[in-house]
Amino acid sequence: FIKDPETLISKDGNFTLGFFSPKNSTNRYVGIWWKSQSTIIWVANRNQPLNDSNGIVAISGDGNLVVLNGHKQVIWSSNVSNIASNTTSQFWDFGNLVLLESITRNILWQSIQQPSDTLLPSMKLSINKRTGKSVKLKSWRSPSDPSVGNFSSSTVERQNILEVIIWNETRTCWRSGPWNGGVFTGIQAMTMAYFFGFQTGDDGEGNIVLYYTIQNDGDFFMYHLNSKGILEEIRWDDTKKEVLVTWTSRESECDVYGICGIFATCNSLSSPICSCLRGFEPRNIREWNRNNWTDGCVRRTPLQCERVNNKSTSRKEDGFSKLQTIKVPDFAEGSSVTSDICRNLCLKNCSCLAYSHNDGIGCMSWTENLLDIQQLQIGGLNLYVRVAYAELDKGRNMTTVIISTVIIGTLIIVICAYIIWRRRSNHLARKKNNKSFQLFNKGGSPEHYATDNEIGESPQVKLQELLIFDFEKLATATNNFHLSNKLGHGGFGTVYKGKLQDGQEIAVKRLSRASGQGLEEFMNEVVVICKLQHRNLVRLLGCCIEGDEKMLMYEYMPNKSLDAFIFDPSKNILLDWRTRYNIIEGIARGLLYLHRDSRLRIIHRDLKASNVLLDEELNPKISDFGMARIFGGGDDPVNTNRIVGTYGYMSPEYAMQGLFSEKTDVFSFGVLILEIVTGRRNSSFYDNEHALSLLGFVWIKWREDNILSLIDEGIYDPSHHNYILRYIHIGLLCVQEIAVDRPTMAEVISMLNSEAALPSPSSKPAFILMKSMLNSKWPEECQSSSSNNNVSITEICGR
Template structure:
């Protein structure tokens, strides 16, 4: 009896466990992808490989409706919603595939309430959730992407997402929820607008502008007062597209357009297990678009300090409606109370004195909307506005160019930290008032400044440690002055003092010696013209690469300062990041982010490692280098000509993404300059363009030539400077040209990476390389055109003409020839040796 009862109990227990296992399987299924034969019920989910992102059904707070979406770690942080405007009223919904291969959401009656809506696709498709939080629909057999959720964002901008401009005035990227409990499309939308070459981000309330970022300067949006340095590494703008691209390894962060029309930047707080708001677009009423009307400026600080209204007319202007203005309704704006001199001259039919009017300078402002752009330099920008009576204001920024306004000045705001200088055209009488008082004040201020500066210099010379600028959560760093700085060090410090390197850290020698184990030989990564390069690790665990100027180096203060000044002003995913520098006595060092995969030549020219870079990865590297050069030439705050682009100066991060390095030879151009001449030829034999080598002329097209050589090296796996066809004395360029004429270009391709499926792509890339190395600079494409060609935006490629240097040149000395024939370089950071001509 007892035995029977025991068996019965075990049977019951087994039955319960068996049923429970089915329940768990039913409610807890979580996988990374589903195919066209599978589906996701309300209780099931898709998860990314790292487990951070989940795709499934959820219910918003204070709601009973069901939606399909993607969230981060918990359903309280929903990032994307599929069926925004058509909710489910029960838990009978299913995510599955339609007969034509689209991903769809069905309700309990098998009605489609949402679909990816891709036309002409394969019926054999797969849906997958990536580690970036992207839901992707791909063709199962080929892996080709058909659709992804980043193309149809909801209210959240995730890393790697883009906000595009449609170039017609309004490009929408994000749309707000109706309210926190209803993810249907709300009143507010966010997008980028590109007018001329000026890119701004807008938030619209229905069709009316609600908020504006101000113009993009190449590093920041100039109208965002608290746009801190973190943004520089997070946002990039190329061809009217704003991309959110934070550094790898940084905290998870997003931008959210909330239901009130505000953009919030949020970061994940591991302690609180929640997303915390770190910045919001609307900090005061002044952030509302056009709150003060035309020819008025909004200053939120004035209300807090003395109780005055936030809006005030510009000098020389008065309110259009005094009663409304006094009632703090400022939308009617202001009008010019004193006519301009040029307007009077027109009315009296007299000759216009173009210098009669003057400009009122406004500092640190968000410049008005509706500007017209030109590439004029500051003085030309001013004179152009002064000579045009319709021009009411102008502004100039190195990263933007010349902006002028011929109509009402709308949405003008006083900022506290950033902003631009705006020059408003006024009658000279508006600037004469208080002139004597101004002179007295000016003289007093100058005398005071002289006294303060003198005292500061004395104190500085007696101070043993000068803190450097603080960055992020790191502590102050300073120079080590156990002994007086020598003359070289003082010169460097004076040069650094002239440059406002707000984000650049000054490290002391002792910290770097500790980080590199006293510059031990085992930490040495390589040797360049600059000097040795060491791998190091700071106290916080950050790995760095340290370039230490050798006393025997042919390079010195000029190259050192050039690299510091140039790189510190550049921010792009395909440019190496400068972390800081060290100057102590004769010691001069540069600190970079450490690149574990070293330089590109280590891979493509190595008999064993070149197999690690397949055709797709090489294409990705070529495109990354091209985008980095495009940024230097056109999209950065400065116009930069690199002048030493080569395989050893392309560094590879842990994911083999390319980063252009070594800016010791770079030149900064003015926005209107397109070429320059030099008597000092620098660079590396084999990469130098003919006009530069022979005449000392260099321009953007010089970099294009170097890029073309590098492209052909990447495709072939052979160095231009060491590839010789003994029979015909051909260089790599000459060999490529010969194969082009014979219609046998694929013989150039590295045999380890050739794939018949990539036949057309390979031909196209080699064709682009030949276009870049044409002898005449005018025949070569710009980097903007090259990027379009690589992305197949340019369907027709013109035939190339004969490249330069197709035969072996006997112009290199024995030392440089020996240098050029090394199998590979192990330099993580390198500086090119200079060969005079």
């Protein structure tokens, strides 16, 4: 067959069968590798190495595939019994070594059924429900020793709940969370749009099997259990000619099985990462404070656990505390009932400590200690933990106190703010900024705004419609504007994270005192946003004006801004295609509301990735309305002598002539689409060979019908191929050089939600060359009629 150092290469050229020595070892092994010898995916004689280079792979007299040493001794065999005819061996695609009957071509043995430490497409992990026998991945002992190590991984089914487990010998060290028919619910990278082709089922012989398939050889990936017991998803980077790890089972400390002990949850974004469930407290407070959480938590208030036939009315029934986006605990018991029945069954069973329900899984309940609970950022399930009524009552009483306090406090603050405002309005000698603010609050306009007032002919907006916060309260909420609470900064000030006394988290935008333009943008933002209510626009909570201090309070977005995800390789993978689709559509709906559906007709003028914030569920919210302009009823563009915005997002007619309209925002939206799909920033993209901007590069690839080379590898999915091409097409329609050629946002929404044929772009994108974008000239009339500080360019900075 073959002798050391000969090799066999698969038909597709990606897999090789041959002899190899691991790094730092002189032992020889027969194995299969993918792309390069550094990626061994299967080893025949892993526990019996060859001591020299005289090994042979052949078919023995009994028809088995064998590895022989220099003395012709068998050190490994396929070990098929009762072979009745002549056999032959072939090396197939996907690295599958096969032993066949020569005449019938029946498969007698294949390496894909005997995995080493790597799971390939169509390779099956299984467990037999009757015998308990399983097919597992088994790690190498070390990177230089392929013999069977301490770690193994396979699928398990317990009480009708299917999961993947990694063991350290017999001790669990990681688990995937329950399978819901499409994804493993405890793996954060897996969402409902995670179409990696995993399938499970009964093979008809009593085996529960798990395997995955791929639809496109160009998107080939595999799973590798390394010698440290970490499962890795690996892909090949054809540009760098190396293997890339795109996911691991150890994303954080919280992926360590049971790290927080029983009745505790782990959150990798918290410090410390472990916290007791509601109604529980640390079993050993001293060890807990030392970050030794192994003892877990114990119930603080005993359960009443009333039964249905209990006639007592003196005691109140236990209830459930709800946890969202959770990797549910281990050792669930499954049943096929509805959510309501699931809750009632748990409530009536004194042994039931928690329950969860999912349409793909059914009812899950727990009667043992709750172990290995993890707080995820996306995905996961809802978990309902049984607690005593007294614990729920504490929460209700506290909520009542907080609500009452907030209402009374708000009234006092508003009344005091109104009195202070009225008193200050009578002082003619007050500072210029405060005078401007009062005129604005009364509906007037300071003289220096008259030529190009951002708020135009807007309805009068009274600041009394908002909550007025005092400076001291905001200083306390942000820990005196400490740097550790800083979220980001822009052209007119800095944004801080704050926490009010009632626990509400807020974002505080503090305008820079040195900014001569800051007051105008502050006034403009108050006027614009306090009239807007839409799920894809950030919500303004209040404002503060004391002396030179001007601040705005917004709802806090825990996932910060979109640019922090799409331009960060470590976070990029969290945005699968379905998530990006939802973000694109959400931004589009927010813009449509601004342009057509709100009480005011508004042009944003500074739409960019850093001005799109993401909430807990990665829903987009457009922010920063300091540059926005309230527009008239017509469609004609308006001219301004004060150009504001960000390089790379400004339309050509606005950047060079000062003309803006709805199509100005459409252009920015088109740039955003292309950035979201490609994962590249337009303002910093540079193609050395042609000096192209991102828009130019996309346009060239589009015309060459080579658009796939632009797609972010982390989100490309063959099943979404046509949708991805469609979104790029829509992006190119939006960035056309001539404004009238661009679609309206209403037309964009229609394009995004239909499969109708799209028109071809009638003009090329603006700013194809990078230098044309950076060297765009401002109109002469703007230069002559405005001050030296007439151009405001926002710094690109994530929140």
